[in-house]
Amino acid sequence: xxxxxxxxxxxxxxxxxxxxxxxxxAHDGVEAGHGIRRLNGELVAMRMGTLREDGKTISVDPxxxxxVPRAGDLVVGYVEGMxxxxxxxxxxASFNAILPMxxxxxxxxxxxxxxxxxxGDAVICRVQEVDETHSAVATMKGMGLRKLKSGLLEEIPPxxxxxxxxxxxxxxxxxxxxxxxxxxxxxxGRIWLDGEHHGMRSIRAxxxxxxxxxxxxxxxxxxxxxxxx
Amino acid sequence: MGYGDYQCMDENxxxxxxxxxxxxxxxxxxxxxxxxADGSAxxxxxxNEAIAAVYGPMExxxxxxxxxxxAILDVRYNMAPFxxxxxxxxxxxxxxxxxxxxxxxxLESVVDLELYPRSKIRxxxxxxxxxxxxxCCGITAASVALADAGIPMSDMVVSVAAGKCNGIVLMDLNxxxxxxxxxxxxxxxxxxxxxxxxxxxxxxxxxxxxxxxWDYNMKAAHEVHAIMVEALQKxxxxxx
Numbered sequence: 001x002x003x004x005x006x007x008x009x010x011x012x013x014x015x016x017x018x019x020x021x022x023x024x025x026a027h028d029g030v031e032a033g034h035g036i037r038r039l040n041g042e043l044v045a046m047r048m049g050t051l052r053e054d055g056k057t058i059s060v061d062p063x064x065x066x067x068v069p070r071a072g073d074l075v076v077g078y079v080e081g082m083x084x085x086x087x088x089x090x091x092x093a094s095f096n097a098i099l100p101m102x103x104x105x106x107x108x109x110x111x112x113x114x115x116x117x118x119x120g121d122a123v124i125c126r127v128q129e130v131d132e133t134h135s136a137v138a139t140m141k142g143m144g145l146r147k148l149k150s151g152l153l154e155e156i157p158p159x160x161x162x163x164x165x166x167x168x169x170x171x172x173x174x175x176x177x178x179x180x181x182x183x184x185x186x187x188x189g190r191i192w193l194d195g196e197h198h199g200m201r202s203i204r205a206x207x208x209x210x211x212x213x214x215x216x217x218x219x220x221x222x223x224x225x226x227x228x229x
Numbered sequence: 230m231g232y233g234d235y236q237c238m239d240e241n242x243x244x245x246x247x248x249x250x251x252x253x254x255x256x257x258x259x260x261x262x263x264x265x266a267d268g269s270a271x272x273x274x275x276x277n278e279a280i281a282a283v284y285g286p287m288e289x290x291x292x293x294x295x296x297x298x299x300a301i302l303d304v305r306y307n308m309a310p311f312x313x314x315x316x317x318x319x320x321x322x323x324x325x326x327x328x329x330x331x332x333x334x335x336l337e338s339v340v341d342l343e344l345y346p347r348s349k350i351r352x353x354x355x356x357x358x359x360x361x362x363x364x365c366c367g368i369t370a371a372s373v374a375l376a377d378a379g380i381p382m383s384d385m386v387v388s389v390a391a392g393k394c395n396g397i398v399l400m401d402l403n404x405x406x407x408x409x410x411x412x413x414x415x416x417x418x419x420x421x422x423x424x425x426x427x428x429x430x431x432x433x434x435x436x437x438x439x440x441x442x443w444d445y446n447m448k449a450a451h452e453v454h455a456i457m458v459e460a461l462q463k464x465x466x467x468x469x
Contacts, residue, residue, distance in 0.1 A: 017461075017462050017465060019376055019385065019457075019458050019461050019462075020339075020375075020376050020381070020382040020383070020384060020385050021339075021382065021383060021384030021385055021419065021420070021421045022421075023421065035381060037383070039383070044383065044421075046341060046381040046382060046383065047376070047379050047380065047381045047382065048376045048377065048379055048461055048465075049379070062379040063379060063465050064267065064268060064377065064378060064379040065379045066267065066285070066286060066379075094285070094286045094287050094288060094345060094348045095288045095347070095348075096288070132346075133297070133346045133347050134345075134346070134347075134348075213466075215465055216466060
């Protein structure tokens with residue numbers, strides 16, 4: 001997916017937790033990444049999280065965060081309201097995304113938006129563009145983008161989505177082998193499951209394990225242990 | 230001297246609750262106590278108890294309060310009606326408005342607000358049990374809750390207070406010492422740089438007394454900071 005970095009646990013066994021204001025040292029020639037700032041020549045952590053060092057940059061992987069939309073993200077949104085030609089979608093970000101009727105997959109009459117999507121409906125959509133104040137425009141034109149009519153949605157903090165997918169989709173494969181179920185992972189931390197009851201239950205249990213322990217080493221082993229049970 | 234014949238200290242220099250002059254009440258902090266909040270903290274400070282919860286960043290409403298270049302902090306300090314022996318009328322009053330304001334000002338100096346334009350970060354502080362020093366308790370809990378919520382900050386504000394009772398400078402006044410005492414000096418300190426982001430003073434202190442109270446506060450701030458960090462790390466099951 002759009003996350004190209006590897007989570008800390010793969011780099012080495014040890015995880016260093018940092019808190020806001022913590023001094024990390026001078027590290028000359030190293031760039032301050034996300035959640036790090038250089039103050040008086042010293043690197044300072046700006047948020048709670050685990051430290052990640054990859055040669056040129058040092059950054060903090062947050063332990064809790066809100067979804068920040070980026071163009072191209074696949075997300076699951078809930079319809080929160082509408083005007084004559086626009087839906088407002090809650091995509092879990094600070095601001096609602098707008099879905100104009102021109103970007104819906106149907107031929108929508110002006111003023112008849114409610115006939116296609118009503119308040120409370122869930123949709124799989126894609127973030128089309130985001131402006132500098134974080135307002136987003138969503139689109140439902142594209143492969144697999146649709147209104148959700150069955151299944152259930154599980155929420156996971158968005159920053160651990162890369163771990164739900166795993167290296168080369170390895171974690172996703174493990175999860176899928178837990179039960180017969182379709183899965184769509186939204187970058188905003190909403191995961192759509194649809195399938196046979198027991199399978200969905202096992203997957204939800206595994207997602208709970210990921211949610212609680214994603215920042216600790218050995219996540220893959222814990223999930224594989226569940227698969228082998 | 231204060232009014233009445235209250236004696237805050239015995240001849241051995243031990244206070245009523247067994248502390249020495251520069252000693253704090255025991256502090257315990259726990260993170261993540263409000264599961265639906267983005268970040269939260271529970272603090273027990275002597276007999277004071279408070280919960281702070283952080284929500285956001287979220288869209289600021291109504292629109293006129295939005296800032297195009299930064300987020301706003303919406304801090305609400307509130308005492309539960311049952312938090313003191315006299316029932317407190319629910320809702321805002323002059324005192325809670327003041328404390329909400331000073332808390333907001335203290336936190337604004339560390340939170341990286343420019344990252345979230347047009348947004349609002351809601352900080353709710355609820356005092357469950359009050360025994361002198363609730364504003365310090367609230368600010369400290371709010372800092373931990375903000376860190377727990379993953380809000381970028383340059384440091385965590387630690388708030389502690391020293392005061393004076395029977396002409397003796399004391400760290401962290403308890404209820405009788407506060408009631409019969411002559412002065413109170415709450416401070417908000419950034420422990421990494423020893424910068425000051427908040428200071429209030431009730432009553433009078435001489436220069437020497439002020440210096441002593443200041444030194445007590447600075448020392449105590451680092452003790453409380455260690456407890457805050459420990460609470461945050463415990464929440465995520467790791468050590469630094």
